[in-house]
Amino acid sequence: MTRRGLELSPVAGSLIAMDDVVIEVDGLRRSYGKFEAVRGISLRILRGELFALLGTNGAGKTTTIEVLEGLQPATSGRVRVLGLDPVRDRAAVRPRTGVMLQHGGFTGALTVRETVEAWRSLTVRPHTVAEVLELVDLTDRVNVTVDQLSGGEGRRLELALAVLGRPEVLFLDEPTTGMDPASRRRTWEVVRELQRGGTTVLLTTHYLEEAEILADRVAIMRGGNLVATGAPEDIVRTLPARITFRLPATEVPPELPHATRLVESDRVTYESRQLQGDLTRLLEWANAGDIQLAALSARPATLEDAFLDIAAENDPTDQHAEPEAVR
Amino acid sequence: MSGTMTTQNADTASTRGGDRALKPIWQMVAMMKMEMLALRRNWTASAMNVAAPLMIALLLVSKYGGQTVPGVRRVVSVTTLIMVFLVHHHLTTVYASRRQELVLKRLRAGIASDRTILFGTASSTVVLFLAQFVVLAVYAVLALDLPVPRNPLVMLLVLLLGSSIMAAFSAALSAITRSSEAAMLTTLPTVVLFLATPGALLELNASPNAMERMLWFLPSGPFTEVLRIGWLAETDEGRSLSFAGTFVETLPSFGVLLIWLAVSLYLARRFFRWEPRHG
Numbered sequence: 001m002t003r004r005g006l007e008l009s010p011v012a013g014s015l016i017a018m019d020d021v022v023i024e025v026d027g028l029r030r031s032y033g034k035f036e037a038v039r040g041i042s043l044r045i046l047r048g049e050l051f052a053l054l055g056t057n058g059a060g061k062t063t064t065i066e067v068l069e070g071l072q073p074a075t076s077g078r079v080r081v082l083g084l085d086p087v088r089d090r091a092a093v094r095p096r097t098g099v100m101l102q103h104g105g106f107t108g109a110l111t112v113r114e115t116v117e118a119w120r121s122l123t124v125r126p127h128t129v130a131e132v133l134e135l136v137d138l139t140d141r142v143n144v145t146v147d148q149l150s151g152g153e154g155r156r157l158e159l160a161l162a163v164l165g166r167p168e169v170l171f172l173d174e175p176t177t178g179m180d181p182a183s184r185r186r187t188w189e190v191v192r193e194l195q196r197g198g199t200t201v202l203l204t205t206h207y208l209e210e211a212e213i214l215a216d217r218v219a220i221m222r223g224g225n226l227v228a229t230g231a232p233e234d235i236v237r238t239l240p241a242r243i244t245f246r247l248p249a250t251e252v253p254p255e256l257p258h259a260t261r262l263v264e265s266d267r268v269t270y271e272s273r274q275l276q277g278d279l280t281r282l283l284e285w286a287n288a289g290d291i292q293l294a295a296l297s298a299r300p301a302t303l304e305d306a307f308l309d310i311a312a313e314n315d316p317t318d319q320h321a322e323p324e325a326v327r
Numbered sequence: 328m329s330g331t332m333t334t335q336n337a338d339t340a341s342t343r344g345g346d347r348a349l350k351p352i353w354q355m356v357a358m359m360k361m362e363m364l365a366l367r368r369n370w371t372a373s374a375m376n377v378a379a380p381l382m383i384a385l386l387l388v389s390k391y392g393g394q395t396v397p398g399v400r401r402v403v404s405v406t407t408l409i410m411v412f413l414v415h416h417h418l419t420t421v422y423a424s425r426r427q428e429l430v431l432k433r434l435r436a437g438i439a440s441d442r443t444i445l446f447g448t449a450s451s452t453v454v455l456f457l458a459q460f461v462v463l464a465v466y467a468v469l470a471l472d473l474p475v476p477r478n479p480l481v482m483l484l485v486l487l488l489g490s491s492i493m494a495a496f497s498a499a500l501s502a503i504t505r506s507s508e509a510a511m512l513t514t515l516p517t518v519v520l521f522l523a524t525p526g527a528l529l530e531l532n533a534s535p536n537a538m539e540r541m542l543w544f545l546p547s548g549p550f551t552e553v554l555r556i557g558w559l560a561e562t563d564e565g566r567s568l569s570f571a572g573t574f575v576e577t578l579p580s581f582g583v584l585l586i587w588l589a590v591s592l593y594l595a596r597r598f599f600r601w602e603p604r605h606g
Binding site: 070071090091094095099101103104106107108109114118119120121122123124125126161 | 358
């Protein structure tokens, strides 16, 4: 897997040739009546990059991706895909993009083959039915009607349609939601394969593992805002490591020089900016007092910590967050 | 699987203009095929919406063998019946269910324009309606010994215009229709409006004169009049018309239908929904 480890600073961004910026978002806002789902976000996605948009439900991920797909107009701000306006220049953009919606979009009575055939007629220079079903591992389901497919199979059929036209830019809205682990792995392989072929991918997900494994860069959304953007390891690097253990309530755990301490009954958690030093101090304290630190663990931050830290923070705007799907 | 997954660059994208998938007409054909397949799979809908009206129509015209004027009036009246049930009621359910299934949204994320998607989704029902009219007309001419239509051109024009009006009303009404069951209710007022018109299910000269003149302005009034004049080349009062005369005589009807078309298109544009309402 390629990790480009791109710089986060806008200075680095401005050095990149404009041709290589495939998706450009400047101050995007999108409201439904009084509710503002997206509140002024900006981002740039480069050619060949795999970019993951993370966030809880109602954070504005689907709204953002649907504006980029051209399914919804921006209320204000500027959006460009391949240098074009996805709503105004629809005819020019669509033959070069592939879209996988968050939900369905099939006539259930048709078979898998009939569905792919129909969509081939609506796609420029499409893959053959055999090619694309092989790709998503649905070859043996070709004569089954769509409403008999399992949830994961249905999602893979949608993926097949999204990549049918060899898109330059691929939008995937929660592509692996409802998939079993095998389907999920298959989907990741397909996405990686496409990326190797030069496709730029924007996906939304609430699986952190997925973002961590697949994405070159992630952005975390909360309440319609982007609260962090960068390579997963860079986002993680800004967070403290964690030391946890259990301690009888009679003992008072020590202060550590680079850590904050949280005690919940017998459970002690330190968030440490200098894991090695703090851990040494802790163990010295324990050894000196002959104290047993039960279930001791020390680990660096993960994207999940970052996510929980950033995205799930109490945010007053979340209370009237609408469901993400459709209005 | 590798090797097939290559990305297109911008240069080749612009030289692919000859591709069939980019032509609206072929996009509509693809959507029509999809709808026809769905209809074939859904026997209840097919029987209710496709077979039943034609059967009833054939039964209703069968006693008019050899009676030129009453026969043609009856054929025209059942044609309106078929059109209202198929291109209005049934199409409303089609638009509503394709919206609820997110098929419309998915189509919109593809290369077809909004207009092509609306036309493409309607095309199968319109084609079915035209085919049923042909069956009915052939039956009327061959089995019932009614005269051959004199001006098929104005008839075709008015069938297309009438279908467009019905389809546009369907698009508008589909916005407040959540399922095919709900469509029974939501299209009831329009179905009554379209059928309770002299020439449609009301017999000509059966209502008080002033009322009949007013009701004529409903879409089925001019629609049925053009069909009668086109078929018989004579006015409802029995005045014979030349071929050219049938065009002149039907002009006011076409005028009224164009106004209806404008109204129905305005309503469709104003109310049509591409996605289900949430909550």
